[in-house]
Amino acid sequence: MRRRVxxxxxxxxxxxxxxxxxxxxxxxxxxxxESGIKTPRSTAALRSGRRARKGxxxxxxxxxxxxxxxxxxxxxxxxxxxxxxxxxxxxxYFWETAFRYSISIKPTEKMHLAVVACGERLEETVTMxxxxxxxxxxxxxxxxxxxxxxxxxxxxxxxxxxxxEKFKYTLYPITFPSENALEWKKLFKPCASQRLFLPLILKDxxxxxxVDTDILFLRPVDDIWAFLRKxxxxxxxxxxxxxxxxxxxxxxxxxxxxxYGKTGxxxxxxxxxxxxxxxxxxxxxxTTAQLRWGELLMPLLKKYKLNITxxxxxxxxxxxxxxxxxxxxxxxxxxxxxxHCIYGSNCQExxxxxxxxxxxxxxxxxxDKQPVFRAIYEVLQNHSFGDDLxxxxxHPLEQKLQxxxxxxxxxxxxxFIKRLTKSIKNHYGTRSKGx
Ligand SMILES: *[C@@H]1O[C@H](CO)[C@@H](O)[C@H](O)[C@H]1NC(C)=O
Ligand SMILES: *[C@@H]1O[C@H](CO)[C@@H](O)[C@H](O)[C@H]1NC(C)=O
Ligand SMILES: *[C@@H]1O[C@H](CO)[C@@H](O)[C@H](O)[C@H]1NC(C)=O
Ligand SMILES: *[C@@H]1O[C@H](CO)[C@@H](O)[C@H](O)[C@H]1NC(C)=O
Numbered sequence: 001m002r003r004r005v006x007x008x009x010x011x012x013x014x015x016x017x018x019x020x021x022x023x024x025x026x027x028x029x030x031x032x033x034e035s036g037i038k039t040p041r042s043t044a045a046l047r048s049g050r051r052a053r054k055g056x057x058x059x060x061x062x063x064x065x066x067x068x069x070x071x072x073x074x075x076x077x078x079x080x081x082x083x084x085x086x087x088x089x090x091x092x093y094f095w096e097t098a099f100r101y102s103i104s105i106k107p108t109e110k111m112h113l114a115v116v117a118c119g120e121r122l123e124e125t126v127t128m129x130x131x132x133x134x135x136x137x138x139x140x141x142x143x144x145x146x147x148x149x150x151x152x153x154x155x156x157x158x159x160x161x162x163x164x165e166k167f168k169y170t171l172y173p174i175t176f177p178s179e180n181a182l183e184w185k186k187l188f189k190p191c192a193s194q195r196l197f198l199p200l201i202l203k204d205x206x207x208x209x210x211v212d213t214d215i216l217f218l219r220p221v222d223d224i225w226a227f228l229r230k231x232x233x234x235x236x237x238x239x240x241x242x243x244x245x246x247x248x249x250x251x252x253x254x255x256x257x258x259x260y261g262k263t264g265x266x267x268x269x270x271x272x273x274x275x276x277x278x279x280x281x282x283x284x285x286x287t288t289a290q291l292r293w294g295e296l297l298m299p300l301l302k303k304y305k306l307n308i309t310x311x312x313x314x315x316x317x318x319x320x321x322x323x324x325x326x327x328x329x330x331x332x333x334x335x336x337x338x339x340h341c342i343y344g345s346n347c348q349e350x351x352x353x354x355x356x357x358x359x360x361x362x363x364x365x366x367x368d369k370q371p372v373f374r375a376i377y378e379v380l381q382n383h384s385f386g387d388d389l390x391x392x393x394x395h396p397l398e399q400k401l402q403x404x405x406x407x408x409x410x411x412x413x414x415x416f417i418k419r420l421t422k423s424i425k426n427h428y429g430t431r432s433k434g435x
Pocket of ligand 3: 235325326
């Protein structure tokens with residue numbers, strides 16, 4: 001009798017085990033099939049679905065997403081790629097999952113991105129942030145400095161975005177040292193000089209990528225962030241040259257102040273190790289003593305205010321003229337501007353590797369002078385998270401660019417999408433493989 005009970009029990013256990021095995025096989029094969037579309041989206045979809053019910057629709061971004069969100073819900077909820085470090089954009093979800101599946105998480109670095117938005121720059125800034133999120137791998141922390149009247153609009157849009165586990169943001173008012181606030185505000189464009197004070201305001205942030213609002217990332221932020229590790233012991237910041245071709249350079253022909261290198265530097269994309277900036281004593285032409293960053297700015301403005309044209313960028317040029325060993329120069333493909341193509345193509349790195357970061361200065365995203373720049377801006381502006389990047393972004397863009405071949409920049413339009421195409425491929429590729 002007892003033996004029979006044992007036999008039955010054994011059979012039961014065996015049956016249970018084979019059932020388990022069958023299930024694990026099934027789920028594996030399901031995952032494999034989904035691999036093409038496996039992105040961190042599904043958790044995000046769940047989360048933002050919850051949010052969507054709570055929040056009010058904002059700025060037309062919500063509506064269109066609903067359908068894709070639905071589709072996402074059916075996707076596998078188990079994807080190792082989401083096991084991003086927890087401290088990062090710190091979502092409980094990761095702790096929960098880690099706990100449930102007893103996965104050990106090793107915290108990695110988070111990338112800090114700062115932007116200063118004033119006046120009519122809301123839409124442009126939002127499009128820049130979107131392009132940063134689309135391709136980036138590590139977590140992002142956005143530090144958004146904006147005029148008070150823009151704060152609510154930023155909140156209404158960003159709170160509604162999916163991927164809360166991929167980014168976090170903080171809004172700050174525009175502030176200047178009280179004694180000279182007015183003078184700093186007037187310099188160049190309103191608010192532009194805010195960025196000079198970032199090392200002093202963001203005291204707890206080690207490193208930071210500052211970008212102008214008219215920047216678009218065509219490649220993961222991770223890739224430019226990696227330059228920080230290439231700094232030698234004296235370098236504290238990285239920027240691209242203002243020009244490749246001295247014959248059309250501005251500084252070498254017109255500047256009435258010292259500037260860095262042959263053609264000066266452009267400050268639209270500026271990578272900083274702020275720990276080092278705060279520690280460094282800068283050589284200068286005002287006193288024999290070397291000054292800290294915070295002590296340097298005002299005397300510099302006072303001395304050069306009548307001679308500078310491009311505001312804070314000129315001040316940076318003066319600073320690094322006197323401290324050239326502190327600057328890391330990255331190639332022009334990391335800060336690609338109309339100047340690189342409107343008089344003929346002169347950014348060789350971009351021709352070889354494609355454009356990594358696009359900088360639409362001179363307002364080219366909003367007028368018809370450089371249709372290539374505008375087309376890229378518009379497809380990214382139109383893009384909703386969750387849309388397929390190949391069919392809803394790359395293909396329409398290729399079609400638009402073919403119509404721009406009559407312009408100087410349009411003639412080399414393949415340079416504009418070379419890197420973007422690769423980024424899109426990697427986006428789907430790496431994500432499906434997990435970590
Ligand atoms: C920035 O510089 C400090 C001091 O040299 C260093 O400890 C830190 O690791 C650097 N940050 C990055 C991201 O390289
Ligand atoms: C400003 O420009 C004028 C005219 O070029 C020049 O003489 C003067 O030395 C400049 N001032 C400084 C502080 O460089
Ligand atoms: C770091 O690189 C800069 C730029 O190439 C150079 O001027 C400087 O001397 C280097 N510093 C050291 C310590 O090698
Ligand atoms: C973006 O959307 C608008 C309105 O739906 C459309 O007119 C425009 O052609 C789109 N632009 C691109 C580049 O897809």
